Amino acid sequence: MDNHRPLIELSDITRVFATDGGVEVTALGGISLTIRRGEFVAIKGQSGSGKTTLMNILGCLDRPTAGDYFFDGRSVDSFGPDQLAWLRREAFGFVFQNYNLLPTATAQENVEIPAIYAGVGQNERHRRATEMLQTLGLADRADHRPSQLSGGQQQRVSIARALMNGGQVILADEPTGALDTKSGEELIALLENLARQGHTIILITHDQAVADRANRVIEMRDGTIISDSGPAHAEVNAEKPSKLLDLDVTTAATLADTSEAVRMALRSLRANLFRTVLTLLGIVIGVASVVTMMAIGEGAKQQVVNQFSSLGANTISVYPNWRRGKAGATLPLDIADAIERDVPNVEAVLPMVQGDAMVRVGNRDHEANIYATSEHLPQIRSWKVASGIFFDREDSETYAPVAILGATVVDSLFPDDDPIGTYVIIRNVPFLVIGTLVRKGSGGLRDDDQDNAIFVPLRAGALRLFGRRYLNNLRVTVEDPTFINQTELDLKNYLMETQGSDSYRIRNSAEMLEQMETATATFTMLLGGIGAISLLVGGIGIMNIMLVSVTERTREIGVRMATGARQKDILLQFIVEAIVVSAIGGVVGIVLGVVLGTILSTFSVPIAFQTSPMLIAFSCAATIGLVFGYTPARNASRLDPVAALANE
Numbered sequence: 001m002d003n004h005r006p007l008i009e010l011s012d013i014t015r016v017f018a019t020d021g022g023v024e025v026t027a028l029g030g031i032s033l034t035i036r037r038g039e040f041v042a043i044k045g046q047s048g049s050g051k052t053t054l055m056n057i058l059g060c061l062d063r064p065t066a067g068d069y070f071f072d073g074r075s076v077d078s079f080g081p082d083q084l085a086w087l088r089r090e091a092f093g094f095v096f097q098n099y100n101l102l103p104t105a106t107a108q109e110n111v112e113i114p115a116i117y118a119g120v121g122q123n124e125r126h127r128r129a130t131e132m133l134q135t136l137g138l139a140d141r142a143d144h145r146p147s148q149l150s151g152g153q154q155q156r157v158s159i160a161r162a163l164m165n166g167g168q169v170i171l172a173d174e175p176t177g178a179l180d181t182k183s184g185e186e187l188i189a190l191l192e193n194l195a196r197q198g199h200t201i202i203l204i205t206h207d208q209a210v211a212d213r214a215n216r217v218i219e220m221r222d223g224t225i226i227s228d229s230g231p232a233h234a235e236v237n238a239e240k241p242s243k244l245l246d247l248d249v250t251t252a253a254t255l256a257d258t259s260e261a262v263r264m265a266l267r268s269l270r271a272n273l274f275r276t277v278l279t280l281l282g283i284v285i286g287v288a289s290v291v292t293m294m295a296i297g298e299g300a301k302q303q304v305v306n307q308f309s310s311l312g313a314n315t316i317s318v319y320p321n322w323r324r325g326k327a328g329a330t331l332p333l334d335i336a337d338a339i340e341r342d343v344p345n346v347e348a349v350l351p352m353v354q355g356d357a358m359v360r361v362g363n364r365d366h367e368a369n370i371y372a373t374s375e376h377l378p379q380i381r382s383w384k385v386a387s388g389i390f391f392d393r394e395d396s397e398t399y400a401p402v403a404i405l406g407a408t409v410v411d412s413l414f415p416d417d418d419p420i421g422t423y424v425i426i427r428n429v430p431f432l433v434i435g436t437l438v439r440k441g442s443g444g445l446r447d448d449d450q451d452n453a454i455f456v457p458l459r460a461g462a463l464r465l466f467g468r469r470y471l472n473n474l475r476v477t478v479e480d481p482t483f484i485n486q487t488e489l490d491l492k493n494y495l496m497e498t499q500g501s502d503s504y505r506i507r508n509s510a511e512m513l514e515q516m517e518t519a520t521a522t523f524t525m526l527l528g529g530i531g532a533i534s535l536l537v538g539g540i541g542i543m544n545i546m547l548v549s550v551t552e553r554t555r556e557i558g559v560r561m562a563t564g565a566r567q568k569d570i571l572l573q574f575i576v577e578a579i580v581v582s583a584i585g586g587v588v589g590i591v592l593g594v595v596l597g598t599i600l601s602t603f604s605v606p607i608a609f610q611t612s613p614m615l616i617a618f619s620c621a622a623t624i625g626l627v628f629g630y631t632p633a634r635n636a637s638r639l640d641p642v643a644a645l646a647n648e
Contacts, residue, residue, distance in 0.1 A: 005073055007169070007200055008035040008058065013067035015053050015223075027053040028064070029223040035202065036231055037168075040195035042203045042214035050223035051204045052173060058202060059092050059171045060084040061562060061641040082566045089117055089564020093162025097174035099154040100559045100645065101146040104271035107133060107157045108142040114164040116260055117564040132160035136190070152183030159190060161563065169200045176210055188213050265577040272549070279545040280585040282538025283624070287589025287617045288596060289534040294613035295597040297523050299606030314347075314481040315380070315509040316488050318495070319473045329501035331471040333462055336374065339476065343494050345487045350380045350475040353462040359413065359454065360425040366412040369453045370426060372461025380477055388420045388435030396457035399464070403431035406451040407439035424454070427465050431456060484508050535617070538585070539624035546578055546632035557636050558644025571637040578629020579622055586621035590614050 015028040027050050035041055045051045056062035057069065060076065069076040071087065079087070093114075094100075101110045111129040120128070133142050136156045146154050155175060162170055172191065176184035188210060195201045195215070203214055211217050219227040269276040320329050336351040353372040358365055371377075375392050378385060391402050403424060410419055423430045431454075440450045462468050478487045488508050496502045550557070557570060565573075594609060601607040 006034045006070075007037045007072055008033070009068075009070040010034075010058075011068040011070075013054075013057060013064045013069065015050075015057065015062070016065045027223050028057070031067070031223075031225060033218070033225065033228075034231070035200065037200055038195065038198050039231065040192065040201040040203070040213075040215040041218060042205055042211035042216070043218045043220060044205050044208065044211040045220035046206055048222075049220040051220050053223075054220070055171055055173055055202065055204050056642050058169075059094060059562070060087045061645070082568075085117075085561065085564055085566040085569075088562060089114055089165055091166075091168050093159075093165070093167030093170050094562050095155065095158050095162050095170060095172040095175045096645075097177040099146065099151075099158050099178075100555070100562070101154055101157060101161075102556055102559060103146050104267055106143050106145055107138060107149065107153075107160075109267075110146070110157055111160045111164055113560065114161060114563040117560075117566070117569055118165050122260070128164060129160070132163060133157070136160055150183070151179050152186060155179060155183070155187055156190070159187075159194075163194075163199075165564070167194075167199060169202065170194060171202050171204075173204045174206070175203070176205070176207065184210070261572050261576040262580060264573055265580045268549075268553075268577060269581065275545060275549070276581065279542055279581050280588065282541035283535070283582050283585025283621050284538075284589040284592060286532075286535030286538040287586050287621050288592040289530065290532060290617040290620075291590055291593025291609075291614055292596045292600070293530055294617075295593070295607045295609050296600070296605060297525075298610055298613070299601075299608040300523060301521065302608045303606045314478045314484060316476040316478065316484065316491060317473060317507050317509075318476065318491070319505040320470075321503045321505055329495075329499055329503040331474060331499075331504075333458065333469055333471065335471070335498070336458075336474055338498065339474075339491065339494065343476075343487070343490050345478050345480055345483055345490070347477045347479045348376045348380060350374055350376045350477075351458055351471045352473050352475070353458065353466055353468055353470075354472050355466055357427050357465065359409065361413040361422065364413050366409060368406075368409050370461065370465060371453055371455045372458050372465065373455055374458050377455060380475055383440060384438045386436045386438045387418075388433070390435055391455075391457050396459055399460040400457055401429060401431045401460055401464070402434045402457065404435045404437060404455040405433055406437050406453040406455075408449050408451040409454055410436050426454065426456075429464055532620070535620055535624060538621075539582075539628040542578055542581060542625055543628035543632060546574065546629050547635070549577075550574065550632050550636045553636075554639060554644045554647035557639050558641050558647065561639075561641040562645065567637040570639075571633045574633030574636050575626060575629050578625040578633065580625075582621040582625025582629075583618070586618040589621065590618060593617075 010031055010033040013028055013031040013033075014026070017025045017027055019025060031050075031054060043051045043054065053062065057064050060079075064077075071091065076084070076087070088094075101107075102113070105113075108126070108129050111132055112125045115125040115128060130139070130142065133139055136159065138153060138156055138160070141149060141153060141157075146157070149157065155178075159170075170191065175187055175191075179187060191201050191203065192213060201214070203210070205211050216231060217227075217229045218225055318331065320331060331351075333351065333353075336349040340346055340349045351374055355370055356367060357370045359368050360366075374396060375390065377383065378390050385404075386407070388404075390404055391400065394400075395402055403426070405413075405419055405424075413419070413424065414422075419433045419436060422433050424433060425431075437451070437453075437455075456465070462471075476487075476491065478484050485508065488506055492502065492504070492506055495504055560570060560573075593614075597607045597609060
């Protein structure tokens with residue numbers, strides 16, 4: 001290790017800027033300069049002399065247009081963005097005139113920033129920062145934000161930040177410019193002490209009194225060096241040589257872990273609460289829409305499944321094919337008994353003749369669905385008797401005028417009375433109420449009230465109420481569901497043989513359930529698609545807000561780059577912010593969706609929550625944050641450090 005080799009060598013460094021009008025302006029014109037370890041160098045000159053441009057090039061915030069730059073014997077000209085970030089993080093510490101502290105972070109957190117990008121663990125970072133602040137007399141201000149500190153205190157925090165990773169070279173740009181005389185004197189004394197400890201101090205100033213405190217003074221004018229007092233004796237601590245000599249600059253520092261990126265994201269989001277709420281709103285609405293819509297669709301599906309399940313998985317339904325309002329084939333009233341007797345594997349048959357009628361009790365009228373059927377209804381429909389009894393086969397054979405009432409009919413015609421033993425008038429025919437049924441509710445995808453029904457014996461109802469000798473439909477239950485398809489075929493053949501026609505629609509419960517599930521699945525996907533559109537709109541909102549955020553936080557990005565953040569670190573930070581916003585929005589959206597679904601369920605809307613749609617909605621929200629947050633994050637990572645720091 002050559003401890004006598006110059007730390008910094010500049011040879012014919014030129015920096016030319018192009019204005020918006022295409023005019024080239026030369027800021028530095030052929031600067032050659034050598035700085036050794038431990039020197040305290042003051043570069044002075046009036047505004048526009050090029051001294052700040054020179055500092056930016058020395059600190060690897062900017063690149064020269066031409067010329068050679070060697071740091072510790074290595075050519076900086078060939079370094080890529082990550083290697084330049086490595087140099088800024090491991091070798092340099094910046095002290096700016098306007099401090100450039102992050103306003104949303106505490107003094108402790110500001111000091112820890114360079115160590116975050118160096119991959120230092122949280123406990124070690126905290127220990128180092130605490131020691132730095134204590135040494136600089138700011139131990140009692142560690143949890144204060146910059147707005148709660150005086151100018152001198154803020155500048156000391158920036159010095160602590162510069163020293164966090166070692167700070168072999170301290171680059172101070174007009175550090176006393178915003179300080180009062182006393183604070184400025186204290187700062188210069190601090191820099192002198194750091195120089196005595198072996199740090200290389202490069203101070204930019206226009207104040208001659210400040211420059212005189214340095215061991216070496218370089219004066220600039222119009223982008224050139226007009227005087228240099230020459231290298232002075234530097235008190236270098238040989239026991240603490242530059243660690244850069246022992247490291248390969250191509251080795252990337254450990255990326256700040258994701259948990260740290262999440263903490264920084266949460267702090268940034270909390271600092272801009274109103275903007276965060278606006279960003280969250282789109283995702284919350286989108287996720288809530290997906291959760292609610294999918295719950296409605298799944299609820300409708302489950303309602304259909306439950307309805308068919310109540311009919312049993314061993315049911316076959318038979319309907320005549322209707323042409324121009326007339327049945328192509330009929331089902332005689334007595335065919336139910338014949339099927340039950342002659343078709344193998346048939347357990348019971350439920351015939352049905354149905355129609356609407358106005359029902360009267362005293363001075364009360366109510367329109368209800370009238371069903372003429374058999375004694376098998378409670379068994380086949382899984383519908384229990386609430387009070388009284390259900391009619392039996394003898395009632396059907398003797399044309400008994402008895403009736404069983406559904407719960408809705410009872411509520412309308414007998415709000416305060418027991419209907420058992422009273423008569424209801426159906427199409428001018430009195431029927432004795434002998435029983436009521438338990439409440440069953442609406443069924444299927446329609447809002448049909450199954451309880452708005454009256455059941456009467458088949459023959460009495462078909463002949464006396466409807467004047468029919470044929471059925472609307474019949475339902476067959478089988479003994480062994482395993483052979484339901486064979487039974488369906490046997491039933492079809494039987495009807496062909498006995499009725500001389502195959503003009504019937506025959507479906508077993510498994511087929512109907514499959515068809516209904518397909519229909520409801522399509523319905524559910526349609527509702528989910530509507531919610532997904534809302535989620536997409538929320539994603540576009542995230543991108544817009546993140547683009548605004550990048551613009552507003554350009555200086556912060558510049559500060560992070562000056563303290564060693566690589567492009568990938570900035571990219572990670574903004575992507576994580578987008579994902580965190582989306583994730584929070586996803587959680588809130590799920591909760592809101594559940595609340596909305598619960599409210600809708602009180603209005604008899606079928607609702608069924610499932611975990612998978614919620615997880616999918618949350619995952620989509622996070623993915624949208626990643627996808628739509630990438631472009632703003634990439635733009636942030638590609639900002640030029642100098643331009644970012646100059647942004648107001």
